[in-house]
Amino acid sequence: MARFDILTANDRDGEYPGSYYAAVATPLAPFAAAEGEIACDVCVIGGGFTGLSAALHMAEAGLDVVLLEAQRVGFGASGRNGGQVGTGQRLEQDALERMVGVERARALWGLAQEAVALTKDLAARHAPEAGFAPGVIHADHRARYVPETHDYVRKLREEYGFEAIRALDRDELRALVGSDAYHGGSLDMAAGHLDPLAYALGLARAAAAAGVRVFERSRVVRVVEGDPVRVETGRAVVRAGHVLWAANGYLGHAEKRVAARVMPINNFIVATEPLGDLARQLIAENHAVADSKFVINYFRLSPDGRMLFGGGESYGYRFPADIAAKARRPMVEIFPQLADAKIDYAWGGTLGITVNRMPHFARLAGNVLSASGYSGHGVAMATLGGKLMAEAVAGQAGRFDLMAEVPTPRFPGGTALRTPLLVLAMLWFSLRDRL
Structure with missing residues (x-):
């Protein structure tokens, strides 16, 4: 049996994926x-x-x-x-x-x-x-997480002298992110997106x-x-x-x-059609957002007003047949306003954890x-x-x-068993996110 080849399993050899980024890029020869x-x-x-x-x-x-x-x-x-x-x-x-x-x-x-x-x-x-834009919001999807986030903001400001970050209560976050899914969080203006x-x-x-x-x-x-x-x-x-x-x-x-210490996992992103005036109703100040779920949702606006939304679990190394559906589900949970938005691009990628x-x-x-x-x-x-x-x-x-010198332990079970063990862990954390 041939060994699974992560370099070619989900992509065409020598070609960029069909992402929004590839569509708007100035290509290199x-x-x-x-x-x-x-x-x-x-x-x-x-x-x-x-x-x-x-x-x-x-x-x-x-x-x-x-x-x-x-x-x-x-x-x-x-x-x-x-x-x-x-x-x-x-x-x-x-x-x-x-x-x-x-x-x-x-x-x-x-x-x-x-x-x-x-x-x-x-x-x-x-x-x-690449268009660097300042600001990343951490958005807590459970009210019980907000005090911990605010305590951490205080720690960074008082002990590390990091004044670019501030706490957000529910109303402040709701003014920045047009969703009822979040209860508070923080805004880091030293961070950003590109x-x-x-x-x-x-x-x-x-x-x-x-x-x-x-x-x-x-x-x-x-x-x-x-x-x-x-x-x-x-x-x-x-x-x-x-x-x-x-x-x-x-x-x-x-x-x-x-x-033995770095494991590949997949994640998925969609880009909607340009949203016009709706875009700034969803993210008022063009900040990026990442939420508190273990199976994280992360999103931002493109320069032409699309929602770029990343999320969705992956329990195998092959991408799903319908990437758009996988990432659309969590997107619509956060933004019901996008239920009818057309998805223009959907792509997956593999990162190392x-x-x-x-x-x-x-x-x-x-x-x-x-x-x-x-x-x-x-x-x-x-x-x-x-x-x-x-x-x-x-x-x-x-x-x-x-x-x-920072310790990075081996994955339990080595390369042979790490995938099924991760599947079990991801299923548990995914369930926890929903509770």
Whole structure:
């Protein structure tokens, strides 16, 4: 029986998915596939935010960089996600303080804030068409969650000096989000949202202009660690002083040590038809929104007034036959006003999650690094992850090591049993969300 291939199971080889982002993007001419014998200082595996950021930063530092992408740059989660650029780490500071202590938790907070600033800066310089807009709302779908959210806002303001966030009561949230589904929450004006594919393509243009040799449709089939590291595709052999794994949810079984701690799951997004005046009745100030459900709903408006809505559980690696129906159901639960709205685009994507939802940074060998497992919080953190790997290659590994020291446990049951165990967990959390 052939092994399931996550790179090709749900998509056409070498083609972007039929997303709203792909429909409005200014396309890049395809990069050639890697062929023959290639030598370089650093070989980056993966052309998403992590790999592109790493390649760009290293090329700007004068290194000879080769980037290998199995499909197209920005093909994976980097070009398909909800576009939310969140502050902080994936775990809240309370949980991080318990996990790694207050001092390290504060250092991780600082890295996360730098990640947002870096993303804003790179988008402004290299992808202004990505259209960064400020503001992310956390919306509590249960009244009992609101006091905890407000306590956390107070903690961030008083203990971390983070004044860009404020608490929202039910009336304030209802004025910003035209739904009766929520009871309060918070508004973070340091966070924001952008077009993720436009951002990825902008990073790719900048990397190529800085001298990165980008190769598409160049799937890595084997890595032999050593000095140099030997990286094999179907048509090329790359010999590199350093190798950076940046594959995230589309890693598959290519690197077993990472696959044991980073698991792929699917999520789905729809884009409605342009909504005209209704759009600002649904989201008054053009903020992005993410709610408190474990099986999270996240949504925002496009520049042309569409609702971009992400949600819906997935209990297998194949996308459902009707993605639009899967994401429409939670959308209409939140916004009954959209019951008759036409869905113009519907797409799925695969992201990488970890057991504790913190990214998995690892030094696999002295000259082989990996960063992935952003768990739905990857636009900013993956961008920074690439920069931290670039620093480590240059001999300044302290900040990379800070991330690598955060524990990321193996999934129970290994790669064979993690999927059925996750199905059970997701079913339970989905039921809890409805109670």
